[in-house]
Amino acid sequence: MPRRELKHPQQIIDWLQEWGAVLPASSALTLIGSGGLLWHAAQRGVVEPLPENSMDVDPVTDDEAVARLGYDAMIGSEFELTHGWHVNLMPKAVLLELPAGWAQRVSRSQYGSLTVLVPAPADLLAPKLRRGEPRDLKHAAWAHQVGLLP
Amino acid sequence: MSEYINYDDLARLEYGQLLWRNPGMRQRLIAHWTDARHPYRERFQEQRELIECVLSDAVDDETLAAHGTSRRAIVREIPPVFGSFWQV
Numbered sequence: 589m590p591r592r593e594l595k596h597p598q599q600i601i602d603w604l605q606e607w608g609a610v611l612p613a614s615s616a617l618t619l620i621g622s623g624g625l626l627w628h629a630a631q632r633g634v635v636e637p638l639p640e641n642s643m644d645v646d647p648v649t650d651d652e653a654v655a656r657l658g659y660d661a662m663i664g665s666e667f668e669l670t671h672g673w674h675v676n677l678m679p680k681a682v683l684l685e686l687p688a689g690w691a692q693r694v695s696r697s698q699y700g701s702l703t704v705l706v707p708a709p710a711d712l713l714a715p716k717l718r719r720g721e722p723r724d725l726k727h728a729a730w731a732h733q734v735g736l737l738p
Numbered sequence: 739m740s741e742y743i744n745y746d747d748l749a750r751l752e753y754g755q756l757l758w759r760n761p762g763m764r765q766r767l768i769a770h771w772t773d774a775r776h777p778y779r780e781r782f783q784e785q786r787e788l789i790e791c792v793l794s795d796a797v798d799d800e801t802l803a804a805h806g807t808s809r810r811a812i813v814r815e816i817p818p819v820f821g822s823f824w825q826v
Contacts, residue, residue, distance in 0.1 A: 652760060655753050665821030674821070679748035 593641030594623070594673035597630035600645070603671070607657055608700030615654050616703040618694075620682065621646040622727055624712045625736065627704070628695070634734045640723040644676040648683060654702070685715040709736040750816040751792070758793040770824055771817045778817045785815045792816070 594600075600623055619627055623645035626638060644663070649655055661667035661675035668674040683690075686707055693708040706712075709731055716724035731737055757763040771782045782789065788805060791797035792812050802808055 650756065652756055652763075655756050656763065658753070659757070659819055660821075660825055662819060662821040662824070666825055668821060677749050677753050679745055679752045681743060681748055682745055 592672040594626070594643065594645065594671075595637040595639075595641045597626045597634055599671075599673075600626045601630045603645070604697075604699040604702060604704055607654070608698075608702035611653050611657070611701040613653070614701055614703070615649070615651040616705065617647040617649040617651070617654050618683065618705040618707070619645065619647050620678065620686070620707060620712060623647075624706045625709060625727060625731055627706050628709050628712075628731075628736050629734055631695070631697075632735060634736075636730070636734050639726045639730050642673065644674045646676050646678045646682075648678050648680055650680070685718075686711045687714050713737075744814075747810075747813050747816075750818065751813045754793050754816050755795055764793075767819070770819055773823060775823050776817065776820065781815065782817050785812065788812050789815055789817075 600619075604627075622638060622642040626642075629636070629638075647654070647658065649658070655677060658675045658677040661671075663674045663676070665674060687710075690707045690711040693711060695706045695708070697704050697706075713728050713731060717728055754767070757767060770776060772779050776782070788797065788802065788807065789812060791801075792809070793816070799809055802812060
């Protein structure tokens with residue numbers, strides 16, 4: 589029975605490896621939101637799940653092949669049925685919500701053909717803290733708790 | 739597109755334009771938007787010419803105004819894709 593939520597750091601890594609294995613050529617995405625926080629947690633070996641499950645991941649890309657995978661993985665898709673969460677492609681303008689200089693602090697990793705850029709945890713949290721909804725605040729508290737922030 | 743920011747609209751525009759450049763994806767989008775299961779298929783047909791121009795990035799604001807619409811308004815008319823019947 590597949591999970592019906594996104595909350596474990598390894599779920600993000602499994603997804604990126606899955607896409608990296610099927611993408612035909614060099615491609616890239618920038619991962620923001622709670623998916624990005626989970627990615628950072630996975631890099632640190634954190635197994636503590638994210639409170640308040642996420643329902644989706646928010647990548648930004650200008651790569652057609654990645655966009656096609658994103659369309660195949662949107663809400664209501666077979667991808668969602670099997671993974672329990674979906675992909676919500678975001679426009680580039682959303683990156684303007686990140687603090688200035690975020691691109692200089694970004695982390696980068698390679699999954700097969702896929703290059704993944706992830707803004708620093710503090711940069712990912714900035715829009716959430718501005719929004720300040722209970723779920724956002726829980727995600728921020730979790731990021732502190734599991735050591736994503738100095 | 740002015741100061742108007744609706745990320746869902748912007749995403750449909752950006753990724754719609756990206757996929758529209760690929761003839762195969764273009765046909766797939768049209769097939770999806772005209773599918774009998776798509777709730778906005780009639781709306782799409784009514785605005786199809788302008789929507790296709792916007793997706794091709796081949797229309798200026800003056801032309802849109804001459805058709806009684808705007809970039810903001812026509813972008814909102816780009817139909818969504820429904821995952822439940824997108825995959826073929």
